Amino acid sequence: MLGTGDIDVNTPITSQVEYLPRSRRRLLVAIALVGYPLAAALLAGLKHTGLNRWLILAIFLVLLLPTVATLLLGYRYARGRIDGRRGRLDERDLALRQQAYALSHRVLAVVLVAATAITEIYLASGNTLRFDANTFWPVTTWVIIYIPALPSLMLTWIETDQPADV
Amino acid sequence: MSDDQRRVHNRLAVLRTERGLSRKQLADKLGINYQTIGYIERGDYNPSLELALTIAQLFRLPVEAIFSLKPMTPLSEEIFGEPPAGA
Numbered sequence: 164m165l166g167t168g169d170i171d172v173n174t175p176i177t178s179q180v181e182y183l184p185r186s187r188r189r190l191l192v193a194i195a196l197v198g199y200p201l202a203a204a205l206l207a208g209l210k211h212t213g214l215n216r217w218l219i220l221a222i223f224l225v226l227l228l229p230t231v232a233t234l235l236l237g238y239r240y241a242r243g244r245i246d247g248r249r250g251r252l253d254e255r256d257l258a259l260r261q262q263a264y265a266l267s268h269r270v271l272a273v274v275l276v277a278a279t280a281i282t283e284i285y286l287a288s289g290n291t292l293r294f295d296a297n298t299f300w301p302v303t304t305w306v307i308i309y310i311p312a313l314p315s316l317m318l319t320w321i322e323t324d325q326p327a328d329v
Numbered sequence: 330m331s332d333d334q335r336r337v338h339n340r341l342a343v344l345r346t347e348r349g350l351s352r353k354q355l356a357d358k359l360g361i362n363y364q365t366i367g368y369i370e371r372g373d374y375n376p377s378l379e380l381a382l383t384i385a386q387l388f389r390l391p392v393e394a395i396f397s398l399k400p401m402t403p404l405s406e407e408i409f410g411e412p413p414a415g416a
Contacts (some may be wrong), residue, residue, distance in 0.1 A: 252362075253360075253361040253362045253365050254361070254365075254376070254377050254379075254380060255361075255362065255364075255365045255368060255374050256362060256365075258374075323368070323373050325364055325367065326364070326367025326368060326370065326371050326373075327367075
């Protein structure tokens with residue numbers, strides 16, 4: 164049923180994140196989505212160079228930082244509307260959550276189809292696929308990070324700009 | 330509001346201002362999030378039938394006086410049957 168939002172408009176805005184324009188939010192979501200795959204790809208590339216292992220790790224962590232920051236912003240923006248922790252969601256929140264889950268499902272389907280197609284092309288070209296720690300951990304980390312975060316990110320992506328307080 | 334959703338026009342902002350209510354106060358009376366009021370007023374969200382009827386009940390007006398599929402004409406024009414002077 165309908166519920167009251169628990170944000171007091173009369174107090175100063177506790178979080179500027181809620182009032183970020185959609186264009187900026189979409190940029191943050193894009194950074195969150197491509198940040199980790201890029202960092203993982205770069206890590207794989209750097210492993211074959213003669214660079215110091217600690218330096219490689221430091222570069223990887225620095226590259227990972229924007230992803231972590233933008234994922235946290237996505238969670239903050241969704242502010243309990245995805246996991247239901249906000250308690251009382253009104254009808255617009257519920258509709259938005261449904262749209263966010265539906266879009267997450269579509270994005271996940273596209274990623275899975277693309278990954279399967281790329282693997283198929285790779286194998287059909289006479290290559291062999293080795294499933295060791297070097298491939299297992301990036302994939303597992305991707306699943307652990309993105310599957311739970313995807314609905315929040317999609318909500319951050321789809322919601323229109325908030326009306327100015329009057 | 331999704332692109333394929335038909336826009337529902339409304340007079341919510343006019344009525345709310347007329348009654349001296351803030352979005353927060355109106356939202357509290359309706360039991361919804363104050364931001365939802367802003368989205369409805371801006372035409373970015375079409376309320377459910379239940380919410381539209383609750384709003385109509387709150388303002389003691391027929392639902393069609395608040396929500397319409399056609400753009401709303403000024404209330405004065407509807408009452409007096411003529412466009413306001415200078416319009």
